[in-house]
Amino acid sequence: MTLNLKKYANFTSLRKTLLIHKKKCAAIIIVVLTFIIADLCFPLPKPGRDSPYAMVVLARDGTPLRAFPDKDHIWRHAISLQEVSPYYVDALTQYEDRAFWWHPGVNPLALTRAAWQWLHNGKIVSGGSTITMQVARIIDPTPHTVRGKLKQIARALQLEAHYSKKEILTLYLNYAPMGGVLEGVEAASRAYLGKPASRLTHAEAALLTVLPQLPSVLRPDRYPQRAQVARDKVIRRMEGNWSKDIIADALTEPVTAQVVREPLLAPLLALRMKQQAKRAKNQQAVIQTTVDTAIQQTVETLLADRIRQLPPRVSMAAMVMDNATFEVLGYAGSADFSDRERFSDVDMVRAARSPGSALKPFLYAFALDEGLIHSESLLSDTPQSFSGYQPGNFQQNFHGPVSVSEALVKSLNVPAVEVLEQLGSSNFVSMLRRGGLKLEFPRGATPNLSVILGGAGAKLEDMVGAYSSLARKGMAAVPRMTPAAARKEQRMMSEGAAFIVRDILETGGPVARAVEGNGSYRGIAWKTGTSFGFRDAWAVGVSNRYTIGVWVGRPDGTPNPGFFGANVAAPLLVDIFTAIPDGRSPSPAAPPATVSQEKICWPLGTRASEQPEKLCPLQRTAWILNGAAPPSFADRLKTASPIFTYFVDSQSGLRVAPECSKRPMDKLQAARWPSALEPWLDAGLRKVALPPAWATECAAIYNADESIKIVGLSDGEILHRASGKEVPKARLEIRGSQAEVSWMVNGHLVANKLANQSQIIEFPEAGRYDITAFDAYGRYDRISIGVTK
Known part of the structure; x- marks a missing residue:
């Protein structure tokens, strides 16, 4: 066999080449393994700082x-x-x-x-x-x-x-x-x-x-x-x-730069978002909110401008919510975050405070839904005792007979308590909770009649969500502060009740509509509230697009005499509505199908078409819900039929009875006014609504127990005030009653005392003085006197 040297040479060259590539591959593998081992031994630090609070x-x-x-x-x-x-x-x-x-x-x-x-x-x-x-x-x-x-x-x-x-x-x-x-x-x-x-x-x-x-x-x-x-x-x-x-x-282009400062817009909302993220163990570096920058700046500017006019330590809070999306567009938990003296770090959007009268719209809405009232139901704004609870009005005066619309617009306390007594305090609180507004009571306390006047706590954000039901066909919304927050809503009231209450707050109701016309529309329906002792001033309102709430007060609960919702909170509320885009949008003019307008009668409260003219001395136009025109509430002081029969002398027209008069008599019927309201009827209405005075021959059988009498001054008496002398006074007493008696002068309550205690009345100025006294059974007497210089 001969050796092929050429083939051997090629094989040797190939072997050398393979060895060279093998060494290169080994070197690469070694480098790669070295890199991997080094990477494992010296791992990269985590990109970014491990800062959960950033x-x-x-x-x-x-x-x-x-x-x-x-x-x-x-x-x-x-x-x-x-x-x-x-x-x-x-x-x-x-x-x-x-x-x-x-x-x-x-x-x-x-x-x-x-x-x-x-x-x-x-x-x-x-x-x-x-x-x-x-x-x-x-x-x-x-x-x-x-x-x-x-x-x-x-x-x-x-x-x-x-x-x-x-x-x-x-x-x-x-x-x-x-x-x-x-x-x-x-x-x-x-x-x-x-x-x-x-x-x-x-x-x-x-x-x-x-x-x-x-x-x-x-x-x-x-x-x-x-x-x-x-x-x-x-x-x-x-x-x-x-x-x-x-x-x-x-x-x-010039180089210009602003002074570096910490961003500080809606600071308390931002802090709230940070705290929520921490509780949820959410370490996200960026939290998106629903706040509208322009609206937030507007709200903060308005609060900062107002707060300069208020005493030290007073703060403010405001929230703006979009009715369609439930998004919170403006959130100011305090008035000036830089002013520590005003408790700037306390978020009053989340604090539970007494809402005063701001709950009244819900009371009347619930009563409408329960078929207890219509918009012009007759209520009694008079001094009354409800199982020992004696509410008074903010101005310490009374208006006598008022409608639901008037009671709500004027924020009268006694009529509200009267309606709450019919609805039930616990039922009212449960209805609010069902709609998303949970009230907070002192430890061990239970709902009672004082709840409608601020006897429980509520949060501004919850009030805003609840009030949105007036613009959302009765559906209350839960304010959303982040885009990811779920849309939550609850039925607070029916669509019809929401329309009626909103119309009352915005226009004054159907009676005011008829007088003022469409020009009375202001585009905002709002209600104020003032807590006991002037600790909290509220104003919450709705337009078609927004619901806005405002709170003013001291976070530590110190009273602010003279601060009430109408004079410090309502002006700010209106300014916010006016300043933000499309804020003052009027409510829809057409009521829902469940609401209609009808004529009703006072004092019965039912449809005018169902009563003879004699039993309908006063007619009013009312909003009716679901076709129901409920009668007026039963007399709290006397148990009697709402319609009674009486006799008058055919010739004299005076009131008589068969057992005391032998002359021809006419038998008549009349609608009974609540006993507490009879003293408040004006002369014209008394003439058409009440029976005439008793004839002389029947005075003997007219039970004296049915009347009380003021003694000490006579009706029509004239007092003379001498120049430079003391202010005229009179000591008045009551005959015919042993109960507690309320004394009123020109419509203002001046005293509540037992009938056997005399009352001193002063007459500081010249003019007419109407003095009324009535007891707990509805019996009353009234005299008018004059004072001259």
Whole structure:
């Protein structure tokens, strides 16, 4: 066999080649394994700081409301690559790292150039750092030494192995140093330029691109000239990427920056969102809210303007809710967050305070739904005792017979308690809770008649949600403060009841409509409330688009004499409605199908068409719900039929009885007025509504127990007031009663005392004085006297 030397030579060459490739593969494997082992032994620090308390709360348009720094007190606003202006991304990658999108984390050419400059000049001229290397140094700070640079290179390679280019760039956008306590392009853009990074101009993008190189030296708020020189360098470097016209315009744009300050809009809402996130163990860096920046600024400005006119330690709170979406557009938990003397850190939107009379619209709505009343049902605004509870009106005067509409518009207390007694206190509280308004009672307390006058606590946010039912066909909403919050609503009242109550609050009801016409529409239906002792002043109202609530008072509960809903809260409420877009939108003119207008009778309360004229001395136009015209409430003081029969002398017309008169008599019928109201009927109405006086021959059988009499002054008596003398006085007494007697002068209650106790009445000015006394059984006497100089 002969040896083929040529074939042997080829085989030897192939073997050598394979050995060479084998060594190369082994070297690569060793390098890869070394990298993997090093990566496992020296893992990358977690990108971003491990700061669970670093958070920013945003308005609906992305405007920061309040930023909460991390444990290192750094202000940072999280942002994605898609949310940043493309001008900034373009300037950053072209100026800082042109090879960013293709290099493996380091740029050998840039590093070689930096090393040559260092050796040639004896100092570092340029670092040769890529964006990836800068991110590596952010997540794992290293000293400015050769060893530190090598570590930075190793970390950059690790970053490229673990993250995509877009992820690395996003880390830079969020954590690049921007001067002082600012980090990231969004924080810098908001702090220096007052705008989001998505709206940067070319010149602004160049400014924020160069800022991380020397953040302390180039801060535009402190060194605008230095910042402009550095910015212009970036702009010129963009030649070829930006047009000549853009570059020329950018170079002419001055560098201006606002003073860096903490964003502080809706601060208590932002704090609330932070606390909720912490309780939920939600470590999100950004919390989006529903707050409308313009509306929030308007509300805070109005509160700040009002609060300067109020005494120290008084605060205010307000909430604006969109009726369609339930979104909270404005939220001010205190009037001035910077004024600690006014308890600025106490969020009064969430505090339970006595709402005073602000619950009355719900009472009348529930009574309408229960078929107890219509809008013009007869109620008694007179001094009354309800099982020992004796409510009075805010102005300490009384109006006698009033309708539901009048009682609600004038916020009268006694009629409200009268209706609540019929509805039931516990039932009322349960109905409110069913609609989403949960009242808070003192420990051990149970619902009673005082609840309608503020005998329980309510939160402003709950009141706003409940009041929205007046504009939402009876459906109460739960205010939503974040876009992710679920839409929740409950039936508070029927659509018809909501329409009637809203119409009363907005126009005064059907009677006022007829007098004032459509011009009476104001576009807002609101109710005020004042708690006992002037501790809390409320105003809550609705338009078609918004529900707004206002609270004024001292968070520590100290009384503010003279502060009540109508004079401090209502004007602010109206101003807010007027200032915000489409705030004062009128209610719909057409009632729902369940509501109609009909003529009703007083005192019976039923339809005028169902009663003869004699039994309907006074007619009123009423809103009727579901076709029901319920009668007036039964007399609380006497048990008697609402219609009674009496006799009059055919000739004299005086009242008689068969047993005391032998002359011809006429038998008549009349509608009975509640005993508590008879003293309040004016002369004209008394003449047509009540029986005439008794004839002389029947006086003997007229039971004296049925009447009481004022003694001490006679009806029609004239008193003379001498000049310079003491104010005239009279000691008056009651005959015919042993019960408690109420004394009133010109419609004002002046005393409640037992009948056997005399009453001193003073007459400080000349004029007429109407004096009325009535006891707990509805018996009364009235005299009128004159005082002359």
